[in-house]
Amino acid sequence: MITIDYKSRVPIYDQITAGFIRLKTLGILKPHDKLPSVRSMASSLGINPNTVQKAYAILEADGVIYSVSGKGSFISDDDSADAAIKEAAKSDFKMAIEAAKSMGLGLEELKTLLENTFKGGDKND
Amino acid sequence: MITIDYKSRVPIYDQITAGFIRLKTLGILKPHDKLPSVRSMASSLGINPNTVQKAYAILEADGVIYSVSGKGSFISDDDSADAAIKEAAKSDFKMAIEAAKSMGLGLEELKTLLENTFKGGDKND
Amino acid sequence: MITIDYKSRVPIYDQITAGFIRLKTLGILKPHDKLPSVRSMASSLGINPNTVQKAYAILEADGVIYSVSGKGSFISDDDSADAAIKEAAKSDFKMAIEAAKSMGLGLEELKTLLENTFKGGDKND
Amino acid sequence: MITIDYKSRVPIYDQITAGFIRLKTLGILKPHDKLPSVRSMASSLGINPNTVQKAYAILEADGVIYSVSGKGSFISDDDSADAAIKEAAKSDFKMAIEAAKSMGLGLEELKTLLENTFKGGDKND
DNA sequence: GTGGTCTAGACCACA
DNA sequence: GTGGTCTAGACCACA
Numbered sequence: 198m199i200t201i202d203y204k205s206r207v208p209i210y211d212q213i214t215a216g217f218i219r220l221k222t223l224g225i226l227k228p229h230d231k232l233p234s235v236r237s238m239a240s241s242l243g244i245n246p247n248t249v250q251k252a253y254a255i256l257e258a259d260g261v262i263y264s265v266s267g268k269g270s271f272i273s274d275d276d277s278a279d280a281a282i283k284e285a286a287k288s289d290f291k292m293a294i295e296a297a298k299s300m301g302l303g304l305e306e307l308k309t310l311l312e313n314t315f316k317g318g319d320k321n322d
Numbered sequence: 323m324i325t326i327d328y329k330s331r332v333p334i335y336d337q338i339t340a341g342f343i344r345l346k347t348l349g350i351l352k353p354h355d356k357l358p359s360v361r362s363m364a365s366s367l368g369i370n371p372n373t374v375q376k377a378y379a380i381l382e383a384d385g386v387i388y389s390v391s392g393k394g395s396f397i398s399d400d401d402s403a404d405a406a407i408k409e410a411a412k413s414d415f416k417m418a419i420e421a422a423k424s425m426g427l428g429l430e431e432l433k434t435l436l437e438n439t440f441k442g443g444d445k446n447d
Numbered sequence: 448m449i450t451i452d453y454k455s456r457v458p459i460y461d462q463i464t465a466g467f468i469r470l471k472t473l474g475i476l477k478p479h480d481k482l483p484s485v486r487s488m489a490s491s492l493g494i495n496p497n498t499v500q501k502a503y504a505i506l507e508a509d510g511v512i513y514s515v516s517g518k519g520s521f522i523s524d525d526d527s528a529d530a531a532i533k534e535a536a537k538s539d540f541k542m543a544i545e546a547a548k549s550m551g552l553g554l555e556e557l558k559t560l561l562e563n564t565f566k567g568g569d570k571n572d
Numbered sequence: 573m574i575t576i577d578y579k580s581r582v583p584i585y586d587q588i589t590a591g592f593i594r595l596k597t598l599g600i601l602k603p604h605d606k607l608p609s610v611r612s613m614a615s616s617l618g619i620n621p622n623t624v625q626k627a628y629a630i631l632e633a634d635g636v637i638y639s640v641s642g643k644g645s646f647i648s649d650d651d652s653a654d655a656a657i658k659e660a661a662k663s664d665f666k667m668a669i670e671a672a673k674s675m676g677l678g679l680e681e682l683k684t685l686l687e688n689t690f691k692g693g694d695k696n697d
Numbered sequence: 698g699t700g701g702t703c704t705a706g707a708c709c710a711c712a
Numbered sequence: 713g714t715g716g717t718c719t720a721g722a723c724c725a726c727a
Contacts (some may be wrong), residue, residue, distance in 0.1 A: 198387060208717060210439060222426040234699060244720045250701075258633065262333060263454050266700050286425035287436045293418030294439045300411035301347040307722040312420045315429045329638045333711065370712050458726065465671075471675040495727050536675035537685060543668030544689045550661035551597040554690045560662060561686060564669045565679045583702060609714060620704045625715075641715050642712040702724080709717080 198254075201242055211246060213252035218261055221272055224309055226276030232262060237268075326367055335371055338377035343386055343407055346397055353399035357387060455557055459494055467531055471522055478524035482512060482525035546560055573608075576617055584619055588627035593657055596647055603649035607637060612647075645678055 199216035201209055220226040232238070234252060239246040254269050256262045260278030264270045297307055324341035328333055345351040357363075360378060378395055379444045381387045385403035402420040422432055449466035451459055470476040482488075486502060489496040501521055504514045510528035514520045547557055574591035578586055595601040605611070610628060614621040628645055631637045635653030639645045672682055 198355045198724090206335060210717085219424045222713095222718070223424065235701095236699080246718085248718060251699080255350070255633075263726090264700060265453060266456075266458075267698080269699060271439045283425060283427065286427060288433060290418050290422045290427070290432065292417050294436055297411050297415045299344045299348065299439055300408060300409060302408065304414070304437070306383050307415065307440065310415060311419055311432060312429070315423055315432065331641075333641075335711085373712060376711090442628060460726085469674045473674065475574060477725090500660070533675060533677065533713060536672050536677055540668050540672045540677070541684065541689045543665050544686055547661050547665045548595045548596065548690055550658060552658065552661060554687070557665065557686060557690065558683070560665060561669055561677070561682060564666045565673055565682065580724080585702080610716095611714080621705095622705085623703060625717095626702090628715080639715060640712090641710070644714060699726080700724105702725100703723105704722080705720090707717100707719080709715105711714080711716105 198294065199242075201244070209248050210252040211289075213238075213249065214255050214259075217256055218253075220277060220284060221261060226272050226274050232270040232272070232273045281309075324367075326369070327416050334373050335377040335380065338363075338374065339380050339384075339386075342377075342381055342397075345403060346386060346406065351397050355397045357395040357397070359394055449492075451494070459498050460502040460505065462489075464509075464511075466506050466555055467496065467502075467522075467543055471511060472529060472532065476522050478522050480522045482520040482522070574617075576619070585630065586624050586628040587632050588613075589634075589636075592627075592631055596636060597657065598653060605647045605649050607645040616630070620621065630670050 198220070199213060201212050203209070205212070215228065217232070220317045226232075232253070234240070235246050235249045239249045242249070253262065253264065257264050257270070259281075260273055260275040262270050263280070296309065326337050330337070339401045342351065342357070347413070357378070358366070360371050360374045364374045365446070367374070378387065378400060382395070384388055384406070385398055386407070387395050402427070402447040417434065448470070449463060451462050453459070455462070457567055467476065482503070483491070484489070484497050489499045489501050493500070500517045503512065503514070507514055507520070509531070510525040511532070514521045544557065573595070574588060576587050578584070580587070592601065607628070608616070610621050610624045614624045617624070619633055628637065628639065629660075631640050632645070634656075635647050635650040636657070638648045643690070669682065
C-alpha cells in the first residue's frame with residue numbers, strides 16, 4: 198500500500214503522510230475507510246510505532262484522517278482538507294516552475310517535459 | 323544580488339549556491355567574474371562565515387566556480403557544470419510533476435499553471 | 448434522546464453521563480423515571496455495552512441515578528447531586544472565561560458573545 | 573514564565589503550547605522574540621526534551637513560532653495564526669455557554685459570573 | 698487491541 | 713549549541 202525509501206532524506210513520517218494523502222486524493226482510500234493500526238503499520242514497515250504515530254498525528258491535525266481511541270484511525274470526509282492539499286500541491290508545482298525558469302529552462306522545453314512525464318511513468322529516484 | 327530567507331527550512335548554504343547558479347545560468351554572472359569574498363558576503367548577509375565558506379566549497383566541487391589562493395573565487399567557464407545543473411533542474415521539475423499528478427491534478431490544469439506561472443509571476447515566496 | 452459524536456475526543460461514557468445529567472437538569476427526565484437498559488442503550492447507540500455500563504456506574508456514584516437489581520436504573524431525586532452538578536458547570540464556565548481572557552478577549556466582547564449564544568444558537572458542533 | 577501542572581490530565585505539551593500562545597496574545601512575547609532552547613526549557617521544567625520538542629513542533633505547525641535550525645525558535649509575526657487562535661478561544665467559550673445553559677444555568681446568573689470572574693482573579697483548579 | 702503521552706537516549710544537519 | 717528524526721520501551725484511558 199505504502200512503500201518507504203529508507204535511504205531517502207525525506208523523513209519516514211513524511212513519506213507515510215504523503216502516501217496516505219495520495220491514496221485518498223486518488224480515491225483509492227475513501228472516507229471512513231480504516232487505516233492499519235499504528236502497531237501493525239509499524240511492524241509491517243519495520244519501523245518504530247512512534248514514527249507511525251507521528252505520521253497519523255500529523256494527518257489528523259491536517260484533517261485528512263480522524264482517530265477514535267480504542268477503535269482505530271479512519272479516512273476523514275473533510276473536503277476542505279482535500280482542497281488545502283491540492284492548493285499546496287499547486288504551490289509546490291509553481292515553485293518548481295520558477296526554479297526551472299531561473300535555471301535557464303525555456304517554456305517549450307518545460308511543456309514537453311510535462312507531457313512526457315505525465316503520460317509516461319518515468320520514475321526518478 | 324542574493325537574498326536569503328532566514329525562516330526557510332532550506333539551509334542557508336543551499337540558498338547561496340542556488341543563488342549563484344541562477345545568476346550564472348541567467349548570464350548575469352559571466353565566466354571569470356569575481357565573487358564577493360567569504361567575509362564580505364557573510365557580513366552583508368548577516369550570517370556565519372562558515373556557512374558562506376561551505377557554499378563556496380560546494381560550488382567549487384560542482385565546477386561552478388574556481389578559487390585562486392589569495393585572490394578570491396571566480397565564476398568558472400566549465401560548460402559541463404552548467405549542463406549537469408540543467409539536468410538536475412529538469413529532474414526536480416519531473417518530480418514535481420509526478421507529485422502533482424499523484425495528488426490528483428490533471429494534465430490540462432498543470433499546463434495552464436505552467437504557462438501562467440512562466441509568463442506571469444516573478445514572485446517568490 | 449442522547450446523541451453521540453463518535454469522532455469527538457470526549458470519551459463516549461462522558462457524553463452519555465453528560466446527556467442524562469442534561470436531560471435531568473432540564474426536567475425532561477424526572478425523579479424515578481426509568482433509564483433504558485444497558486443492552487438496549489448500547490445496541491441503539493451502536494456501542495459496546497461495557498461503555499454504557501461505565502456511564503451508568505458513574506451516574507450512580509454521583510447520585511444522579513439509582514439502580515435496582517433486576518429492575519433497572521432510575522433517575523434519583525437527590526437534590527444535592529443536582530446542586531453539585533450545577534457547581535461543576537459553573538466552575539467549567541469560569542475556567543472558560545479565564546482562558547478566553549488570557550487569550551486577549553475583552554469583557555464587552557465576551558458579554559456580547561454570551562447574550563447572542565444564549566439566546567440564539569442551539570447548534571452543537 | 574510558564575508553569576506546568578504535572579498532576580493535570582492536560583498533556584504537558586498542551587500546557588506549554590497554551591502558555592506560549594497566551595504570552596504572545598497578551599503581548600508579553602513579541603514577534604521575533606527568542607524562545608528558550610528545547611534543552612534549556614526541558615531542564616528548567618524538569619521534563620524530557622522530546623516533550624518540549626513536541627510542543628514547539630505544534631506551535632510551529634500552527635504558525636505561532638518559527639524555528640531556525642542551529643539558531644533557535646522565535647515568535648512568529650503571522651497575524652493569521654493569532655486570528656485563528658482567537659477564533660478557537662471564542663468557539664470554546666461558546667461551547668461552555670451552551671453546556672452551562674443545558675445544565676440549567678440562566679442568562680443573568682452567567683452574566684454575573686462573567687463579570688466577577690473577569691474582574692477578580694478567581695483561580696480555579 | 699487501539700491510540701495517546703512521556704521518558705531516555707542516540708544520531709544528524711546546521712550555524 | 714540548536715532543532716529534527718528516530719528507536720526502544722513504558723504506562724494510560726478507552727472500547
